[in-house]
Amino acid sequence: MLIAAVIGLAVVARVHAAAAADISTSEKRRPSLELAERLAQPPNLAPLPGELVHPFNPAAFGQPDPEELRAIAAAQAAAQAAQTATKPTTDREFLQVIAARIMPSGTVIIGDEPWLIFGKKRLRVGDRLTVAYDGQDYQLELAGIDRTNFTLRLNRDEITRPIKPRKTP
Known part of the structure; x- marks a missing residue:
């Protein structure tokens, strides 16, 4: 045990002496330290x-462009006009608009x-389908199903649409 301690002390002393020999004198380090302090x-x-206008934050930079505001207003007016022009007024017109959005998978x-399939949901003739349109719920009745078409009824009006299975991307 004593021999191990003596060997350990000898190794530590040798490493300390080698480290002291590698360290430069303060006179040799002074120019490097002065350059580092200046930098x-x-x-x-x-x-x-x-x-002078600041190039990264010019005056009124956060304000919208007047041309953009005019273009946005024109687009909103056109969308409003298109929405009111295409709004269905009769049950038949409503069926034409909403039936185009109903896409059974088969x-x-x-x-x-026969059953009409919408993903995991299946409907047969006589079942009701609730459809929301323009903030209002409508009850459509599935009036008929054949191999390639289905018929929807709203009150006394009916419309027949083709069954087109969805294509997955």
């Missing part, structure tokens, strides 16, 4: 003239009864 100091800059025949 670390921020430069003294002259103040900028008051009338049909299946269970027993002798």
